[in-house]
Each structure stands twice: as structure tokens, then as C-alpha cells.
Amino acid sequence: MFLEINNLIDVKQTERLNGWFAGISESSVEGSFLVHHFLSHSLKTSTPVCFVALSQSFGHYNAISQKFGTNLTTQKETNKLVFVEGLKLLGNTCCKDCDKGDNPIDDKSVLTNLLQSISTSYKELKEKNGCSPTIIIDNISVLTILGFDTRDVITFCHYLHELIHEDIGEKGCLVLYASNGKQNGDDQMKILWNWMCHNCTVTMEVCGLATGYCKDVHGEIAVKHRHSLTKPGKERRMQYKLTDKNIVLFAAGMSSAVL
Amino acid sequence: MTSTSFQKKSKAKILQIPGAKPSLYNNQLLISTGIPSLDSIIGGGVAVGTVFLLEEDAYGNYGRLMLKYFCSEAVMTGHSLHLTSADRDPQQILKELPAPIIDDPGPPPEDATNQSDEHMKIAWRYQHLPKYQSNPTSIKFGHYYDLTKTMDPDLTNSIDHSTISEADLCTCFSSSTSMNEKYALLLEKIKQKIDDGKFSTTTQHDKRNILRIGIHSLGSPQWGENGGMKGENFDSSLPRFLYGCRALLRSAFAVMMITVPSHLFQPAYVGRLRKLCDTVIQLESFAGSEKILLVKNIMVC
Amino acid sequence: MIGDLAKGQDKSNIVLIEDSSDYLGRGVLCSFISSLAERVDEVHIVCYDGRSRDIKSHIDVSRCKIYDGHSDILNWNNTPSLNATIDLIPFLIEKNNIHGNKKIAVVIDSLSQLILYRSASYTCQVIHKLAYTQCLGCEVEQVVCLLHEDLHDHMTSSLVEHTASTIIKMKKPSTDQHTHGCDVFHKKISGKITQISENFSLTDNFEIKDVKEVSTVISLQSSADDSQVDPAANLTFNLTLTDKEKKARSQVKLPYTYDQQRQEDTLSKSVGEGKIFYQPDEIDDFDEEDPDDDLDI
Numbered sequence: 001m002f003l004e005i006n007n008l009i010d011v012k013q014t015e016r017l018n019g020w021f022a023g024i025s026e027s028s029v030e031g032s033f034l035v036h037h038f039l040s041h042s043l044k045t046s047t048p049v050c051f052v053a054l055s056q057s058f059g060h061y062n063a064i065s066q067k068f069g070t071n072l073t074t075q076k077e078t079n080k081l082v083f084v085e086g087l088k089l090l091g092n093t094c095c096k097d098c099d100k101g102d103n104p105i106d107d108k109s110v111l112t113n114l115l116q117s118i119s120t121s122y123k124e125l126k127e128k129n130g131c132s133p134t135i136i137i138d139n140i141s142v143l144t145i146l147g148f149d150t151r152d153v154i155t156f157c158h159y160l161h162e163l164i165h166e167d168i169g170e171k172g173c174l175v176l177y178a179s180n181g182k183q184n185g186d187d188q189m190k191i192l193w194n195w196m197c198h199n200c201t202v203t204m205e206v207c208g209l210a211t212g213y214c215k216d217v218h219g220e221i222a223v224k225h226r227h228s229l230t231k232p233g234k235e236r237r238m239q240y241k242l243t244d245k246n247i248v249l250f251a252a253g254m255s256s257a258v259l
Numbered sequence: 260m261t262s263t264s265f266q267k268k269s270k271a272k273i274l275q276i277p278g279a280k281p282s283l284y285n286n287q288l289l290i291s292t293g294i295p296s297l298d299s300i301i302g303g304g305v306a307v308g309t310v311f312l313l314e315e316d317a318y319g320n321y322g323r324l325m326l327k328y329f330c331s332e333a334v335m336t337g338h339s340l341h342l343t344s345a346d347r348d349p350q351q352i353l354k355e356l357p358a359p360i361i362d363d364p365g366p367p368p369e370d371a372t373n374q375s376d377e378h379m380k381i382a383w384r385y386q387h388l389p390k391y392q393s394n395p396t397s398i399k400f401g402h403y404y405d406l407t408k409t410m411d412p413d414l415t416n417s418i419d420h421s422t423i424s425e426a427d428l429c430t431c432f433s434s435s436t437s438m439n440e441k442y443a444l445l446l447e448k449i450k451q452k453i454d455d456g457k458f459s460t461t462t463q464h465d466k467r468n469i470l471r472i473g474i475h476s477l478g479s480p481q482w483g484e485n486g487g488m489k490g491e492n493f494d495s496s497l498p499r500f501l502y503g504c505r506a507l508l509r510s511a512f513a514v515m516m517i518t519v520p521s522h523l524f525q526p527a528y529v530g531r532l533r534k535l536c537d538t539v540i541q542l543e544s545f546a547g548s549e550k551i552l553l554v555k556n557i558m559v560c
Numbered sequence: 561m562i563g564d565l566a567k568g569q570d571k572s573n574i575v576l577i578e579d580s581s582d583y584l585g586r587g588v589l590c591s592f593i594s595s596l597a598e599r600v601d602e603v604h605i606v607c608y609d610g611r612s613r614d615i616k617s618h619i620d621v622s623r624c625k626i627y628d629g630h631s632d633i634l635n636w637n638n639t640p641s642l643n644a645t646i647d648l649i650p651f652l653i654e655k656n657n658i659h660g661n662k663k664i665a666v667v668i669d670s671l672s673q674l675i676l677y678r679s680a681s682y683t684c685q686v687i688h689k690l691a692y693t694q695c696l697g698c699e700v701e702q703v704v705c706l707l708h709e710d711l712h713d714h715m716t717s718s719l720v721e722h723t724a725s726t727i728i729k730m731k732k733p734s735t736d737q738h739t740h741g742c743d744v745f746h747k748k749i750s751g752k753i754t755q756i757s758e759n760f761s762l763t764d765n766f767e768i769k770d771v772k773e774v775s776t777v778i779s780l781q782s783s784a785d786d787s788q789v790d791p792a793a794n795l796t797f798n799l800t801l802t803d804k805e806k807k808a809r810s811q812v813k814l815p816y817t818y819d820q821q822r823q824e825d826t827l828s829k830s831v832g833e834g835k836i837f838y839q840p841d842e843i844d845d846f847d848e849e850d851p852d853d854d855l856d857i
Contacts, residue, residue: 087505094503095450142534145535146498186530186531
């Protein structure tokens with residue numbers, strides 16, 4: 001996990017994120033490092049994780065997690081992690097689609113089945129570990145790109161949100177990674193992101209610099225906490241640079257290359 | 260010398276496949292695009308198991324040319340090649356590949372007969388080895404090509420290559436209702452090729468090789484594509500095709516290079532296609548010079 | 561105006577709070593709920609949004625009846641609770657046994673979910689029926705709804721706005737002293753329409769305070785600043801004067817100005833007859849001769 005990210009979102013190293021609904025968005029640059037952060041943080045605080053990978057394969061996440069000192073294969077074996085290979089699942093459905101005409105991929109049943117399997121894994125993890133798990137999805141916008149109706153994708157997210165609040169006791173945590181559609185004017189992605197902003201307790205928007213690519217400043221993160229009903233959330237904006245195993249955050253214009 | 264119990268922490272065993280080298284930044288296996296300077300821009304080469312998207316210039320000339328370099332490189336490295344095009348005859352494209360520039364080994368030495376008489380006093384262990392490197396075009400990474408000459412057809416035919424033309428795509432009667440039929444058929448054929456040629460990572464194979472899949476002008480009207488639109492909404496056939504390819508390639512020793520006439524699509528649609536590919540390059544040509552806009556998205560590993 | 565609306569001093573049958581992801585309106589909704597709880601017999605809160613569970617944890621809902629419509633919004637889990645697929649009004653009638661003497665209020669959080677799963681016209685018909693017919697068996701004092709305008713297109717929002725009698729659109733406050741800002745469109749029963757822009761703050765008890773109308777008068781300060789600008793500055797040629805030059809300028813005698821000496825000369829010569837008093841300047845070439853003398857006539 002990145003210590004500096006935890007500082008940015010006001011989280012202690014050992015703090016569990018119960019009741020959190022975190023929304024991460026990307027536009028002109030990728031923000032997937034935040035996904036790895038939450039995965040690593042959850043596993044390090046002994047929170048079981050149900051990880052739904054729609055964007056990359058298991059090998060990809062495992063290779064990066066090892067840089068943080070976490071072996072995902074071991075976590076799977078010790079029932080701390082359930083890894084849903086969404087890319088394989090949905091990708092195979094795309095391929096199977098050619099053979100038969102039935103069960104086209106944009107059928108709602110694909111989403112309900114996926115939801116059912118996540119729900120089952122969540123409950124199993126909770127029982128085996130005695131604490132509420134974290135659900136992480138990378139990247140929910142893939143569903144929109146593959147042609148699922150925005151309404152169905154919103155319903156999917158809604159039910160996931162309800163899942164972590166199901167129990168009266170300890171709440172779970174939900175982390176969704178999406179594209180906000182701002183760079184290309186993608187309306188469907190914008191609506192999904194707006195829905196997330198209305199429902200998330202914290203949002204993190206990652207975007208590139210308006211001036212283009214820079215070697216020393218890779219982009220900006222804007223964090224907004226949204227749990228207060230009386231006071232609008234204050235936005236914290238920081239620029240960042242990614243190195244091989246770490247991230248450096250600084251205020252705009254304060255990059256070490258500039259000073 | 261005392262032996263120690265220290266064991267070097269070894270990474271996953273790096274496979275030795277001709278024409279492929281490990282990346283300097285991570286332990287991905289890379290292959291060359293056929294243009295060494297392009298390889299250096301994209302981090303050394305194209306990673307095996309990924310999709311390389313090339314957004315064509317307005318008339319498609321440079322896109323097709325870069326695809327030809329990709330194919331020529333397959334010939335030079337002995338990789339398998341699978342080429343598809345709905346706009347041109349892929350067999351014709353294979354006849355127009357640029358020829359490689361072979362290092363001239365130079366004139367043979369005049370006193371070749373004296374070679375065997377020379378005794379090595381200290382390095383006598385190497386006496387029996389030949390004096391010159393016998394193979395002038397030893398397989399290496401990234402070759403240079405001469406556009407004024409076409410590749411010798413015998414050389415092209417020396418590798419395992421296959422093509423799919425528009426005629427092959429028309430004979431389909433796939434009952435797929437939700438994906439464009441031609442994409443569906445192509446995806447099926449790619450899956451078949453990976454299975455038949457034992458390129459999948461799950462199958463055991465003694466002599467591993469790389470499958471290079473080249474698709475020319477995917478998404479052009481010849482594919483039945485209506486500018487990415489289905490009525491008022493985006494047609495999700497092409498994104499689904501790319502996603503299916505990604506799923507297939509992640510567990511295969513294969514690389515896919517696709518050229519797409521992205522100027523025919525809306526920006527939001529192009530954005531979606533880019534998200535489903537691993538390396539994206541956009542070409543913009545004007546008045547004879549070529550300007551390449553690099554649109555990142557390389558798989559971070 | 562918004563404070564009055566929340567307290568019920570301005571009567572409005574259907575209040576629509578429109579918010580966006582940057583300027584949330586659930587706080588204002590809670591303000592209305594708190595106030596209604598004191599004025600009517602029962603407040604029925606219909607929750608379709610996942611975040612509407614925050615209402616329970618933030619305000620006193622002992623005098624309210626809350627319907628959980630979000631836990632199983634499309635009935636995928638087959639739970640018996642409210643969901644978007646069930647018609648709301650028959651559901652409310654079934655769950656309640658309300659007689660004619662009571663006064664109730666209905667709060668819906670949020671309409672966006674209903675529009676997403678049913679349609680805009682269905683939603684508009686529901687809130688219209690709730691507010692104006694006595695479908696629940698008694699008088700409905702007010703229907704307050706929350707709508708997330710950035711989840712719908714413009715046409716959908718305007719359909720709902722058309723049905724409401726008051727629209728409160730949340731926006732950025734124009735000053736730093738306030739936490740919220742809004743545009744209020746209020747259609748009075750008489751037919752008069754009031755449009756007003758306001759800034760306000762919400763207390764922790766969801767009371768609306770410090771309501772200040774946003775003034776639209778352009779400040780006059782800028783014109784005062786203009787007169788300070790020196791026109792002789794920023795020129796490529798020099799129009800300024802040194803002090804010595806200014807002094808010399810002030811000493812130049814201008815023609816026709818009041819001059820003591822000139823006046824005395826003039827007045828001393830006149831004796832009641834019209835005479836022309838000619839006083840030549842230095843540069844005038846004054847010649848006593850008659851210029852007609854050299855005419856040979």
C-alpha cells in the first residue's frame with residue numbers, strides 16, 4: 001500500500017474501511033495504482049477481499065502485489081482472497097457467443113449471475129474470517145463498453161452497495177474503479193460516474209495534467225469525502241509521480257523537478 | 260571456495276524464444292514490431308499476450324505499411340503469422356513485404372587456405388571453431404528493411420503463415436445475434452489457430468513459438484461496421500471482439516496487431532476501443548511526413 | 561425564501577429539490593422532514609436511494625414512517641419490502657389505514673431511481689396523485705422529492721419540474737460564509753411566480769439559517785476606479801509636464817479671462833455712448849492709419 005495515499009484520504013495504516021464506498025475514476029490517465037493500494041491495504045489489515053478483475057488477468061495483479069510484498073496465490077489458499085477472473089468469464093462468453101446464438105453477452109442474466117457469485121463469495125469470506133470483507137471491482141466501465149445497459153450496470157452497483165450494508169453489525173467496504181467519460185465525452189460513462197458520486201462516501205478522481213505528458217508529474221488526484229449531509233465535501237487535490245514501487249504526492253507546482 | 264546456502268532469488272524462468280526478449284522494466288516477454296525505433300518508443304517492443312492498436316492515418320497507407328513491417332519481422336524471426344484483411348487481399352499483402360537489409364559479410368579472405376595452418380598457442384581449445392560467424396543474419400531482435408525491394412517469396416513461405424480474406428468471412432452463417440458476424444467468425448478462427456498451433460500457455464510444448472496475428476483495417480465498412488453506431492447507440496460488437504481477443508491472448512504466446520480507421524468513429528467510441536487495447540498508437544500523416552502520437556496504455560506489470 | 565418554504569410559511573404542494581453530485585440536496589431534504597414532523601401528524605418517507613439510509617442516522621424519525629425501497633430495488637432477492645417494480649400508491653394504501661382527519665406529508669428520496677426503473681411520466685403521475693387527490697385517504701400537506709439532475713437528460717428533468725409547484729436547484733454558494741446556494745422557483749397558488757437566488761447555511765440540526773439573497777446589482781466600484789486611470793500614461797510620446805512647466809502654464813494669461821487691469825481700462829473710457837474698445841494683443845500689428853486711405857476714389 002502507499003503510505004502517502006492513506007495520508008491523503010485520512011486513513012491510518014491499520015484502519016479497516018468499514019462502511020466505505022470508494023469510487024475511483026480515471027480519464028486521461030490510468031488510476032489503477034489506487035486499486036492496487038486498496039487491495040494491498042485491505043489484505044494487510046487482515047480484511048478479506050473479493051476482487052473482481054474485469055480489466056486484466058490474475059497474473060497482472062499478482063505481479064504488482066508482489067512489489068508490495070503480498071502474494072495473491074497464498075492469500076487465495078488461506079481464504080483471505082476470492083479472485084473472480086472476470087476477463088476470462090466475460091471474454092469466454094464473447095467467444096462462445098459466436099458458436100451459439102443463445103445467451104448473448106448483454107443479457108441481464110450475466111450480471112445477475114456475476115452478482116450472485118460475488119454475494120456468495122462475500123458471505124463465505126465473512127463466515128471464514130469473522131469480519132466483513134472488501135469488494136473491489138476493476139474496471140466497472142468495461143461493462144458499459146461491452147454493451148450492457150447503463151441502467152443494468154447501475155443496478156449491479158446498487159446491489160453491491162446494499163450487500164456491504166446487509167448486516168446490522170460490521171459493514172463491509174466497496175471499491176469501484178470506473179472511467180468517468182470526461183475525456184472523450186462518453187455520456188453513458190458520465191452518468192455511471194455521476195451515480196457513483198451521489199452514492200459514494202469518498203471519491204478519488206485521477207486525471208492527467210492539462211498541459212499533457214510530463215516525466216516528473218504523472219497526474220493529479222482529487223479526493224472528496226462525501227459523508228456529511230450538512231457540509232459539502234472539501235476537495236483535496238494533489239499531484240503525483242509514480243516510481244517502480246512507490247508514489248510521491250505533492251501540491252501543484254511543488255514537484256521536486258520544479259523546485 | 261566455500262559453498263554457501265545463499266540462493267539467488269530467481270524470477271520466473273525466462274523462456275528462450277527466438278525473436279523475443281525480456282523487457283528491461285518488468286519480466287514481460289517482448290517482440291519487435293519490425294521498426295526498431297518504434298520499439299524503443301513503446302518500451303522495447305510489444306509484450307507477448309497483448310493487443311497493439313494502430314489508429315490509421317486518413318488514407319491508411321502508413322497503417323498498412325507498419326503492418327507489413329510486423330509481418331516481415333515474423334518472417335525474419337520464424338514466428339507464425341496469421342493475417343486478415345477485408346479491404347485488401349491478404350495474400351497480396353504478403354507478396355508486398357519489404358525485404359530485409361542483410362549484413363554484408365564482406366569478401367572472403369584470399370588466403371583462406373592458410374587458415375588451418377595457424378596454430379593457436381594459448382587459445383588452442385578454440386582451434387576447431389570456424390573463424391568467421393557463418394550465419395550473417397543471425398536471429399536477433401528488430402531488423403531493418405528496404406522498402407525498394409520486396410521479400411523473397413521463398414523466405415516468406417518458410418514460416419508458418421495463414422490468411423483470412425473477405426471471401427472467407429462471407430461464407431459464415433453464424434447465428435450470433437448480438438455480435439457482428441464477421442467479428443464473431445474471426446474470433447472463432449483465432450481461437451482455433453491458438454489451439455491448433457499449441458500457442459496457449461496451458462498446453463505443453465517443447466519448442467515454444469510466438470503467433471503474430473495481424474488484422475488490417477478492422478472496423479472499416481467492409482466489416483459491416485456502420486461507423487461504430489447501431490441506430491443511436493454505440494455498436495458494442497467491436498469492443499466485444501477486442502475484449503474476447505484480450506481474454507484469449509492473456510493465456511497465449513501470441514501478439515495481435517490491429518489497424519483501425521479510427522477517423523470513421525466518434526471520439527467517445529475511439530476512447531472505448533483504446534481502453535480495451537494494451538498499446539495504442541495514433542498515426543497522423545500530412546504532406547509526406549509521418550507524425551506519430553503515442554497514446555500510452557501499456558500494460559503495467 | 562428557502563427558509564420560509566422549509567418551515568411551511570409559504571404553502572407549496574409539491575416541492576422538488578434538484579441536486580447534482582457536486583452540490584448535494586439531501587441535507588435540505590432533511591430540513592424539510594424535520595419541519596414537517598412538527599407540523600403534520602405523519603411523515604411518510606419513501607427511500608429508493610442507497611444513501612437515504614443516512615436520513616435515519618441523522619435526524620429524529622420517531623414521528624416518521626420509513627419505507628425501505630432500496631434494499632431490494634428490483635426484487636432480485638424476492639423480499640417482501642417495497643421496490644421500484646411495485647406501484648407506490650397502492651402499496652402505501654395497503655400499509656396504512658389513514659382516516660380523513662389526519663394531515664400527512666410524503667417525502668421521496670429519490671425520484672431518480674423511480675425514473676430510471678419506471679419512467680418520467682409514471683413518476684410525475686405518482687407525485688401529482690399523491691399531492692392533489694386524497695388517494696391515501698386524507699389530506700396531504702406536502703410532497704417533497706429529491707431529484708439528481710445529472711443522472712437524467714434535460715427533457716426528463718423538465719417533465720418533473722413542470723409537475724412541481726416549487727423547485728429548489730442546488731448550486732455553488734456565491735460567498736464563502738455560506739455552505740450552500742440555490743435557485744428557487746416558486747409558483748404561488750395565486751399564479752404568481754417568484755424566482756430568487758439565495759445562499760444559506762445548514763446547521764447540524766438541519767435548520768436553514770443565514771439565508772441571504774444573492775444580489776444581482778453590478779458593483780459601481782469599478783467606475784470609480786476608471787477615473788483614477790491617468791490617460792497620459794502608457795503613451796509612446798510624452799504628454800506629461802514637469803513642475804516648472806506646470807508653473808509656467810498656470811501663469812499664462814488666457815484671453816477673455818477676468819483681468820483687473822483690462823476691466824479698468826475698458827470702463828474708464830466709456831461715457832454712455834457705444835464705443836468699441838479694442839485692446840490689441842502683443843502680436844497684433846496695430847496701425848493707426850486708415851487702411852482705406854490709399855484708395856483712389
